[in-house]
Structures are given as structure tokens and as C-alpha cells.
Amino acid sequence: MITFAVDIKILVKKMPLNLPDKLPAIELLKEENIFVIDNSRASQQDIRPLKIVILNLMPIKITTETDLIRLLSNTPLQLEVLFMKLKSHTSKNTPIEHMMTFYEDFENMKNEKYDGMIITGAPVEQMDYQDVTYWDEITEIFDWARTHVxxxxxxxxAAQAGLYHYYGVPKYPLDKKMFGVFNHTPENLLNPIFRGFDDVFYVPHSRHTEIRREDILKVPELEILSESDEAGVYLVMGRNGREFFVTGHSEYSPLTLDEEYKRDLAKGLDIQIPCNYYRDNNPDNEPLVRWRGHANLLFANWLNYFVYQETPFNIDDIK
Structure with missing residues (x-):
């Protein structure tokens, strides 16, 4: 249990997220009245921040950074957010100046320990794992996280890859893309990750492959926490909460599925309208956003119950 001798009123008032100076997400989120601070201001606060590292594998990195930071900001905890990149892969869709300014190679971070880590999805899901050019490096990071986070x-x-690497759980191709917003149910509302959840909640999905319930049930170390009749397994827990595998995209902004749909149409791909997303299922209409509440609770509960309350005060004691 980690405790800080700090007046909770101060924490709630400030709701600080400690981010690298001049990160684009800072200005974008200030426009949404989300309070973030850069390193300069954070250094004046006498609180040990939780160190959160994000391995961002998504092609449009600035968008993903902003989506994740938006959710991480919904807590009174002070967080120091850092970004990790792979040495064996060069991003083609994000300016090299951005990567050099805000991201560090895993090689330069692997001697550090972190309270929490987020590993994003990647546009490689239709490839065999071993055919992914950075498979060796990312599995090294997976193994490192078990003793350093x-x-x-x-x-x-990343959820599929982690389940395969750690537990041998296979993935399967889908006949058509799982694309849209689907309702889900919690398996055990007493698990702290579901604190404040309703009996049914919504999550966006955008993927060509799936993992299956029967394979997960063969692994006693894993617990299925949530499923969807349409989208299948959504949330799996391993090692009593030291690992969470999330197959959907609760972090998506309201327009992400719309952008993906229009991008694929422009490429001439055979893409269906995202299910349960546009009002009246008409792509000329605005999306109906039904997942923000769940998304904020998911990240806040993870940070509170499985990071803040479990991490040692001395970060070097993480094992």
C-alpha cells in the first residue's frame, strides 16, 4: 500500500498530470478544460508522482497520446507520464522531431521501474506474431514489465500479443472486421476495476481478429472480467491485477471510428458502417457517444486500485 501525507483537498483541486514540456496534447486538452501541468510546474509540488510509461505502437501517435492522457487526467493522483518507443521500428506517420523530443528507446529506460504501464494496439494484427518485425523487442519489453512495473x-x-506470449492464447481471424460500439457486461461487479460501473456498458471495437473464451478458460492464471454477446471477450485479468488485457478501444475519442470508416472508404476497402455508432445508423449523422463514462471509470479504477494502492512507496521495491 502506498500512502502520501498530503491533504486530499489539494490533490482534488490540482488534479495534476505531469507531462513533458510542450507536448502537443497539453494544449489540446486545455481546450477541453482538462487540467494538466508540464514538468516545470510539477517540480514545485512536493508529492511523489506515480510514474506511468506508455509504449505507443499506434501509427498516429499524437492522437493516441491525447486520447490516453485525457483518460489518465480523470484522477486526483499526480502522474508523471513518459513515452517509450521501439528501437527496431521507425514510425512513418509521426514527425521524427516529435519522436526525438518526447520518446525514449526501451534500451534507455529498461533500468528504471514504473508504477504503471500502457501498451497500445498496433496495425499488425493480421500478421503472424513472429512475422512482426519488432516481435523480439516487444516480447523483451513484455517480460521486462513483469518485474519493473x-x-x-x-x-x-497488445492484449492479444501479451496473452499469446505469456499464456499461449491464440488469436483467430474474423470473417469481417469487428467494427463499432457494443454493449458489455461485467462478470464480477465486486472486482474493484468495476467500481461505479453499470450492469451494461459500451465499448468501441476496431479489429480483424479475436481471442476466444474457451482458450482463456484453459489457463487457470487468467480471469475473464467482461464479455460482449457481439464482440466477445473484452477484459481479462492476470496475476491478480498486475496485468489487464483489453480487446477494445475505450480510449477512443468520439470521432475515431468515423475517421477510420472514412479512411477505409477512401482507400476503396470493403468496410461496413460501424455498428451502433452513428445516430440512426446513418453515417451522415453525428456519432452517439456512449462509452465515455465507462472509459473514465476503467482508467481511474485501474490507477487507483491496481497501481496507486498496490505500488510500493519506494519505486525501486517493485518486483
């Missing part, structure tokens, strides 16, 4: 959140492809 209190709790890790694996999203979409």
Missing part, C-alpha cells in the same frame, strides 16, 4: 494495461493487439 506494478500493473500493465495491454490494449487491442
Amino acid at each position: 506494478t500493473s500493465t494495461l495491454y490494449i487491442c493487439w
Whole structure:
């Protein structure tokens, strides 16, 4: 249990997220009245921040940074957010100046320990794992996280890859893309990750592959926490909360599925309208956003119950 001798009123008032100076997400989120601070201001606060590292594998990195920071900001905890990149892969869709300014190679971070880690999805899900050019490096990071991070959140492809690497859980191709917003149910509302959840909640999905319930049930170390009748397994927990595998995209902004749909149409791909997303299922209409409440609770509960309350005060004691 980690405790800080700090007046909770001060924490709630400030709701600080400690981010690298001049990160584009800072100005974008200030426009949404989300309070973030840069390193300069954070250094004046006498609180040990939780160190959260994000391995961002998504092609449009600035968008993903902003989506994740938006959700991480919904807590009175002070967080120091850092960004990790792979040495074996060069991003083609993000300016090299941005990567050099805000991201560090895993090689330069692997001697540090972190309270929490988020590993995003990646546009490689239709490839065999061993055919992914950075498979060796990312599996090294997976193994490193087990001894250097209190709790890790694996999203979409990273969730599938982590389940395969650690537990041998296979993925399967889908006949058509799982694309849209689907309702889900919690398996055990007493699990702290569901604190404040309703009996039914919504999550966006955007993937060509799936993992299956029967394979996960063969692994006693894993617990299925949430499923969807349409989208299948959504949330799986390992090692009593030190690992969470999330197959959907609760972090998506309201327009992300719209942008993906129009991008694929422009490429001439055979893409269906995202299910349960546009009002009246008409792509000429605005999206109906039904997942923000769940998304904020998911990240806040993860940070509170599985990072903040489990990490040692001395970060070097993480094992």
C-alpha cells in the first residue's frame, strides 16, 4: 500500500498530470478544460508522482497520446507520464522531431521501474506474431514489465500479443472486421476495476481478429472480467491485477471510428458502417457517444486500485 501525507483537498483541486514540456496534447486538452501541468510546474509540488510509461505502437501517435492522457487526467493522483518507443521500428506517420523530443528507446529506460504501464494496439494484427518485425523487442519489453512495473494495461493487439506470449492464447481471424460500439457486461461487479460501473456498458471495437473464451478458460492464471454477446471477450485479468488485457478501444475519442470508416472508404476497402455508432445508423449523422463514462471509470479504477494502492512507496521495491 502506498500512502502520501498530503491533504486530499489539494490533490482534488490540482488534479495534476505531469507531462513533458510542450507536448502537443497539453494544449489540446486545455481546450477541453482538462487540467494538466508540464514538468516545470510539477517540480514545485512536493508529492511523489506515480510514474506511468506508455509504449505507443499506434501509427498516429499524437492522437493516441491525447486520447490516453485525457483518460489518465480523470484522477486526483499526480502522474508523471513518459513515452517509450521501439528501437527496431521507425514510425512513418509521426514527425521524427516529435519522436526525438518526447520518446525514449526501451534500451534507455529498461533500468528504471514504473508504477504503471500502457501498451497500445498496433496495425499488425493480421500478421503472424513472429512475422512482426519488432516481435523480439516487444516480447523483451513484455517480460521486462513483469518485474519493473506494478500493473500493465495491454490494449487491442497488445492484449492479444501479451496473452499469446505469456499464456499461449491464440488469436483467430474474423470473417469481417469487428467494427463499432457494443454493449458489455461485467462478470464480477465486486472486482474493484468495476467500481461505479453499470450492469451494461459500451465499448468501441476496431479489429480483424479475436481471442476466444474457451482458450482463456484453459489457463487457470487468467480471469475473464467482461464479455460482449457481439464482440466477445473484452477484459481479462492476470496475476491478480498486475496485468489487464483489453480487446477494445475505450480510449477512443468520439470521432475515431468515423475517421477510420472514412479512411477505409477512401482507400476503396470493403468496410461496413460501424455498428451502433452513428445516430440512426446513418453515417451522415453525428456519432452517439456512449462509452465515455465507462472509459473514465476503467482508467481511474485501474490507477487507483491496481497501481496507486498496490505500488510500493519506494519505486525501486517493485518486483
